[in-house]
Amino acid sequence: MSRARRFRRKGRAPALTALTLTAALALTVGCSSREEVQDSASTGETITVTDQRGKTLTLDGPAAKVAFTVMPAPSIFAAVDRSYDRIVGINQSTLTANQGGMFGKMFPASKSTEVIAGSDFVPNVETVTQLNPDVVVQWGDRGPGVTEPLEAAGYPVLGLEYGTQEDLEAWITLFSEIIGKPERGKELVDWQHDELASIRKTVASQPGPRPRAMILSKTGDTFSTTSPDGYDGFQFPLVGADLVSKGVSSDSGQINPEQIIAWDPQVIMLSGFDKSTPADIYSDARFANVAAVKEKRVYKTPLGAYRWQVPSMESPLMWQWMNRLLYPGRTDNTLRSQVRSAFDDLYGYEITEDEIDQVLRVDVNRDAANYDQFLR
Structure with missing residues (x-):
């Protein structure tokens, strides 16, 4: 850009x-x-x-x-x-x-x-x-x-x-x-295209099996997720994830806890469209043996100008956020500087360090595994 x-x-x-x-x-x-x-x-x-x-x-x-x-x-x-x-x-x-x-x-x-x-x-x-x-x-x-x-x-x-x-x-x-x-x-x-090429190059260089991952929404006692028919069918493979919900065909995406347990995701990314937090998932005894819970890899998705999980001007930032959590061995911890540059270029806005924390939901994600890479 x-x-x-x-x-x-x-x-x-x-x-x-x-x-x-x-x-x-x-x-x-x-x-x-x-x-x-x-x-x-x-x-x-x-x-x-x-x-x-x-x-x-x-x-x-x-x-x-x-x-x-x-x-x-x-x-x-x-x-x-x-x-x-x-x-x-x-x-x-x-x-x-x-x-x-x-x-x-x-x-x-x-x-x-x-x-x-x-x-x-x-x-x-x-x-x-x-x-x-x-x-x-x-x-x-x-x-x-x-x-x-x-x-x-x-x-x-x-x-x-x-x-x-x-x-x-x-x-x-x-x-x-x-x-x-x-x-x-x-x-x-053109910027979106450049970032697509960049993330594809990064993922191609990351060996090993792709981490099992999903988007999870929790409202009361109801759980739902996304299917490959939507944007996540593009976004998760793009960043190097195995989308565990690829077989979901329900329009509502509603699922039960038993299905989540059977999928055993290694990474859970919580929807920005509800008020759920990682603590809500950790405290649910039914999920005690789910890999993402045992390894503290449950994360609330960021909220920038809009919710990052859906197609937006900040989608390239979401791709980087997802990939860095899926592959925490990356040493180029530059997401904060990327956020700063993007907000300036996109909105003409000088974002502060506290505001970057807000976007990345540091308040609820701070103690999650590998989230220290996003801290100042």
Whole structure:
């Protein structure tokens, strides 16, 4: 990734862009229709993109206001723009993550952004209308029930698909195009490609059987995991792990304790979508003989701008974190410096040592095996 910095910020958002300010002024003088607002914000630079549904969208100019029903998308968009200024609506789950992680520190406005959808992704069209975005980012592969209400209200919908590295790169490219920064999108995709090549080279040099590993989610007495049909089917083999849940076919991923015991994972990585901690797994007597428990190799996955376990701008950091825990013999303990560099390049943010601890969940992972490699 290029090391050019457009700005550097710590703890405060930069000034409004000219497009955002223009749109805001148009609203305050009493525009009565969406068309009038669009005309007032137009720069004369028409932008045409094709989303992942194959549908073509034409904008009058770079989008100044964007709303998201899709959970991980705002953090990716903010990295592309190196700003939160254009984001006006988000999913409830995104808001929860923003309020508990680094994203809210980097972009304080993200902790109080209007919610336009919940876990079912059905948009609240009334709220969307109040926000009046230039584009709404929505799932493009979950049927017309989540897209048609928005399109019927006159809003361009950027339809996305999810689950692969290629999808992630498509998001980066599409976001860069709708804000008129295609060169930034190429820069970020190139970085992802460079990091993919790097981790593959590292794994190829690591001999021996691949450690048995899994992602585990625990909510109350219910356990679930991921299948190879999702991103982890790509991510775990990439970093040199044998994904023990490769035979899971349930849509919910729900499993019972007996299945975990039978798999006997050597490494357990706990989901960032629940409140479970390594201590919860260690204290469950049923897992006393599971290799990961006996060897203290249960880890809470990091939370950066968003939860690292899903496709995001910080996925290359997740790959490094996973590989270093799977193969603790590595001597190039540079993850903290990689986090520092990435947050600067992606978000224009100078992350502190305490904040790196927060991202890496040192509070709950400190005593786990081999986690000392991530301590300062």
